[in-house]
Amino acid sequence: MSDHHIVFIPAAPHYLPTEQQVSSAKAALWQWIPEAEAIEAAVTEYVQFHDCGSNFEYVRCHVCGQELTIPQWHLLMEQDYDLERGFGLTPQTLPCCGNVASVNQLDYSFMQGFSRFSLTAINPRTGAVSAQQTELLQRQLDHPLLVIYCHV
Template sequence: MSDNYLHMVPDDPYWRPDRTAAEEAANIVRGLFPQADHVGIEYKEAVTFFDAGANTESIHCAFCGSDLEDWWGDSMDQAAASDFSNLTVVTPCCGKSTSLNDLRYVWPAAFGTCALLVVNPGATSLGADQLRRIEQAIGSPLKLIWQHL
């Protein structure tokens, strides 16, 4: 049996909300996904890569749109060697400095030290107004990672 997860990851990979803000945001999420198997907050010891699992289609340069899949694996290995403490990379296509977090992932992916987690949310989207409410509660813009495993 497969599962679906929604990870809501702060835009800044190194930022963490305080517990009160995270709990307030999680309460909003519980109300939006009442049929979910679980809603909670994940705190990680180090920066973690939240990917789309089987939903992942491709990875592209944020500047020129070039396909970066062949290059990306080695870049991830290098960043992982330091527990993703430095996500800075130079793209092979146009030679521009960026972050692994800012590449264009189809389906979205993100790096972070925490995430709001929804297990089997029972929905496949979140409205812009709903997302704004969660972001205001937690205190940060969020990236939505719809993961299928």
């Protein structure tokens, strides 16, 4: 059986909301998605990658628009990752055009991202969240959010 998650992460990977902000955001999610199996908030010591699971389609250079091969992208990810400190999001030379960027600046389809904080609705039994719902969560967490639809 597959699982579906809707994951909200801050646009700035190191941003951490307050406990009160997280409580308000979780309460709003429960109102919108009352049939979810769980709604979980997580904070990690270091930046983690939040993927979209089998929804993954491609990774493109944000400068030239060229699609990176999976081996090229994996190499960039491996070079940026440290076992003790997670992702550094350090600018690297891109194989497509030679521009310098971090893995966080690449264009992902479906959306994927990097953060220390995440808010996840597990098996929400609903479709996409609306732009209005996302805006409300952004106000509650006092930060712009990325919405990741993960199929595991």
